[in-house]
Amino acid sequence: MTANLLLIGGGHAHVTALRWLQKHPCPDVSITLINPRAYAVYSGMVPGFVAGHFSRSEVEIDLGRLCTDSGADIIHDFIIDLDPIRKRAMGQSGKTYSYDLSSIDVGIVSAPLSMCDSKMDLTVKPMSPFVEAWAQVSENLSGGVAIVGGGLGGVELAFAVRHKMRSSGLPDRVPVSLVDQSTILSASSPSLRRTLRQRLNAASVDILEDTEVRGHHDGQLELASGRSLTAQLILWTVGGRAHDWLAESGLKARNGFPVVTASLQSISHPDIFIAGDAASLPDMRVPKAGVYAVRQGPILMQNMIAKSQGAPLQDFTPQKDYLKLVSLGKRAAIAEKSGLTVQLPGLWGLKTWIDRCFVQD
Ligand SMILES: Cc1cc2nc3c(=O)[nH]c(=O)nc-3n(C[C@H](O)[C@H](O)[C@H](O)COP(=O)(O)OP(=O)(O)OC[C@H]3O[C@@H](n4cnc5c(N)ncnc54)[C@H](O)[C@@H]3O)c2cc1C
Structure with missing residues (x-):
């Protein structure tokens, strides 16, 4: 049967x-x-x-x-x-x-839904609606962007947003902020964390740690501290x-x-x-x-x-670590495995080749 x-x-x-x-x-x-x-x-x-x-x-x-x-x-x-x-x-x-x-x-699903009631609050997961929405909002980023959630995905998005702004002719004074309620990249190795922090500073991404977000209204991100942050658009990677x-x-x-x-x-x-x-x-x-x-x-x-x-089943044994190729906004990437971080010119090409092979397989 x-x-x-x-x-x-x-x-x-x-x-x-x-x-x-x-x-x-x-x-x-x-x-x-x-x-x-x-x-x-x-x-x-x-x-x-x-x-x-x-x-x-x-x-x-x-x-x-x-x-x-x-x-x-x-x-x-x-x-x-x-x-x-x-x-x-x-x-x-x-x-x-x-x-x-x-x-x-x-x-x-990323982001607490109650905070995401406007079309300027994009939840990154699930990704299909995010990709559709980004195509519409990315033409005008002049009101600033905040990425909430400082994991590897959030960091890559912060680099990507800054690159998109620069290639659209927007100056670095238009804010890109990376907001995390604890420490960014807390699950990454110390060497990757250190390298990416330096790169984020060089890309003029403002890092706000130990910072809880309360709401988002009229182009301002409201923080629990009482402060607010200019950001027309929010990309939510938190929640999970x-x-x-x-x-x-x-x-x-x-x-x-x-x-x-x-x-x-x-x-x-x-x-x-x-x-x-x-x-x-x-x-x-x-x-x-x-x-x-x-x-x-x-x-x-x-x-x-x-x-x-009715046959016997196999076990899935997850590997302990894996090669991370982290994109840096422009056509460049950093590699990390087993706590060792490498920066080489060919890494973007390698990442793109691996990714394209997977999509087109
Ligand atoms: C910016 C960013 C970059 C990332 N880069 C990497 C990376 O380089 N390497 C890496 O290992 N991980 C990366 N991740 C993590 C990675 O995205 C996830 O681990 C991965 O997508 C999980 O895949 P999945 O199979 O669980 O489901 P998903 O890829 O999330 O796919 C779920 C699918 O289910 C469909 N679906 C959802 N709900 C329903 C429903 N109710 N009924 C029917 N269908 C439904 C969706 O449409 C979607 O097609 C990244 C994450 C982010 C945010």
């Missing part, structure tokens, strides 16, 4: 899962991918898109073609509810999708919460993110697999990063097929 596999979300893990299937066709399963759009944004190229180096089409993966090539169906819908007991997911379209096995790879429908689905979760076993199955509902940023892995030290989602994909697909056949 053919097993009905439902993939919810066209995240990085589902992209590599479908690519694995392309090379290893399986006639015993019928696969449907549900994603709101026909394209998925590749996060590694988003800072380059914001800086103006890449067009939107260059940073997007064609999910329709991927599904056709791997023998899967694609449905454009946005899941708003999941019933793990009756084994069905409900879409915004009003349709219901039943499954034998399901996999969820829907990423995270699970989608509400997922947190409320009844799957056993930690901070809203369903907890999975090493085989990427929900610990409470083993017919459901969860991958990428949406999952809470057994090893809580593993950061939410695209590289882990990408590597999970092939194991995820093999495990779903194995489960449908």
Whole structure:
């Protein structure tokens, strides 16, 4: 009998899962991918898109073609509810999708929603709406930009925004601020942190640490200290919460993110697999990063097929560290691995080549 596999979300893990299937066709399963759009944004190229180096089409993966090539169906819908007991997911379209096995790879949502009620407050995650919105607002950045959240993604965006301003002829006195409620780059190695701080200073990015944001009105970011900051546009990278429908689905979760076993199955509902940023892995030290989602994909697909056949499942073992190639706004990058930071002229070319290979694979 053919097993009905439902993939919810066209995240990085589902992209590599479908690519694995392309090379290893399986006639015993019928696969449907549900994603709101026909394209998925590749996060590694988003800072380059914001800086103006890449067009939107260059940073997007064609999910329709991927599904056709791997023998899967694609449905454009946005899941708003999941019933793990009756084994069905409900879409915004009003349709219901039943499954034998399901996999969820829907990423995270950045920013507290209550603060983001204007079109000048852009949440960076999910990335597809962000990329669409950036194309509209980036023509006029003269009112200043603040990036809230000083992780690696926020830092790359700060460099990218400054580069975009400079190439639009805006002087460095137009503020670009990086705001964090604790310390920026707290999860990065000391050498990367030091190097990036120097670069941020050189790019005239104002760093505000231990700074809590209260609101955003009339081009001013209101801070808990009572001070305010000029910023017409805010890019929110903080928050990092699970989608509400997922947190409320009844799957056993930690901070809203369903907890999975090493085989990427929900610990409470083993017919459901969860991958990428949406999952809470057994090893809580593993950061939410695209590289882990990408590597999970092939194991995820093999495990779903194995489960449908009653065969043993494999474990996903996250690597301890990975090569970080951090873009610096202009066509330049810094590399870091195992605490060692390297700055070389060819790194931007290397990063672009790796990223393009992934998108076009
Ligand atoms: C600026 C920036 C740069 C980054 N650069 C890097 C990098 O260079 N390297 C790295 O390792 N990590 C990077 N990251 C982190 C990286 O973005 C994430 O770890 C990665 O995107 C996680 O992938 P994912 O598979 O969990 O889901 P995502 O890539 O977030 O994709 C989720 C998909 O699910 C879809 N979806 C969402 N909700 C629903 C729903 N309800 N129903 C159906 N579909 C839905 C979305 O449309 C989307 O296609 C960066 C992050 C930022 C903010």
